[in-house]
Amino acid sequence: MMAFFWQRALFVSLAAAMSVYADMKLDCGTDSVRLVWTEGRSRADTSLFRLGNCFPTSFSATEAFFSVDFDDCNFRRIVTGDRLMFTNDLTYSSSPDSVDFTRPVVCEYERPEDWYPRLHAPIFNTFGLGDLEFHFGLMNADFSGPAESTTFPLGSFIPIMASVAQETHQPLLLFLEECVAATTPELQPGSTLYPIIANEGCLVDSLVSRSKFEQRQKSSELRLSLQAFRFGLGEEVFIHCKLVAWDPNGQDNSKKACHYDNEHGWEQLDNSASRYLCACCDSDCKSRRVRSLASGKRGMAQKAVLGPLTITDSPGMDPACTLAPSI
Structure with a gap:
């Protein structure tokens, strides 16, 4: 065969x-x-x-x-x-x-008809300077293992985990700087996109849904509970993200993990006292270049694609999840 x-x-x-x-x-x-x-x-x-x-x-x-x-x-x-x-x-x-x-x-x-990818394998492996290895994948409901399915009903939660293997490097904080959903594995000019994370770490999808960052278990991991949206409903969906491993002492409004809470507004995942870093999520957050770890600077970035996954229609879901802004 x-x-x-x-x-x-x-x-x-x-x-x-x-x-x-x-x-x-x-x-x-x-x-x-x-x-x-x-x-x-x-x-x-x-x-x-x-x-x-x-x-x-x-x-x-x-x-x-x-x-x-x-x-x-x-x-x-x-x-x-x-x-x-x-x-x-x-x-x-x-x-x-x-x-x-x-x-x-x-x-x-x-693709042969009897061939399927192993869900237990990371979506990708990449080795950066000094064998810095990033992982990006779908998880089960409690983040204890890989997902058993890539199909999610509308309004349910899609557990996503990003991590970086630090090896001998200093401790690093991992961020998702930007993420968009698309119906293609490659982003093309004119592609219709669904914004998930923008403005250098702001979970903009949480403005119209119950999506949120989960409490960190390790500084080198970031867990995202993403509420399944209507964009690309019934089609193959790919989530395109930029992962950033960063010096924990170098956080500013361009290196953060913020989600929106209906009662408290924008919340900072790593330190509630530093929620001021999220103040720019409603405007523009100043960018700062990510530089090489090997040069003794602050961090390293890696682009990643997760998918394909499928979102299926399901009655009785939260109306908020039906909103599908595009950029």
Whole structure:
């Protein structure tokens, strides 16, 4: 069955098994990928190209070559409908604090009918500087284990947990800086979105629902009870978030976890005395750049996608959950 599946693999985002972008050749295999980037700029250093977090397998004055497995380099596995996708980004950084450009790398296949993803596996794993590992996934009702289903009735709660494995790093606080729901695994210009978290840590969905941040069990974890909304009802829904691991001593109004309480207004998860950090949730919160842990600065950020999940209609739910603002 699997042999037949791989023979029928479809490279939908590619013209054929060997696909050619303006400067990139991509060869998607059964469990690996070969990528060749040809650089036209004479001063570019091809050793500075990265596929996810992987260095080039080899490089020359004009080309960067990668030959890697999908289990490496932070490839993300996304299952949607009858498609199985492995996605990553090819980036070029001329300095540690900047990314000059990024190019999506996608291998897409037909999913065999008898193949399903394991819910016990994290949606993605990513290793940052110093083996900093982020996790993002659906949980059961009391957050004691992985979800047993990815289908949620309208108005019920979707338990979501984000965490970061600190390894030998100093203690870190984890935040969800922004989250939106979409009906596609990739955000595109013009996509219709449902705002969940905005303004650098403000759970704006709690203004129209009973969504809230749960009490932390560890500083390196963040638990979110998200009330299932009407947006994307009956369709596959993907939740796109930006996770930030941050120095606990460096909190300000750009690094916070705030949700709205009908009786008390905006509440700060980590310290009720610092609820003033949430005051900007009704206006604009000043942003501050996230910099590298390896450089001895404050923190690190990682984008993540959770899904697909499905929200189904169910009578008798709280009317608040039927509101679906879009941005």
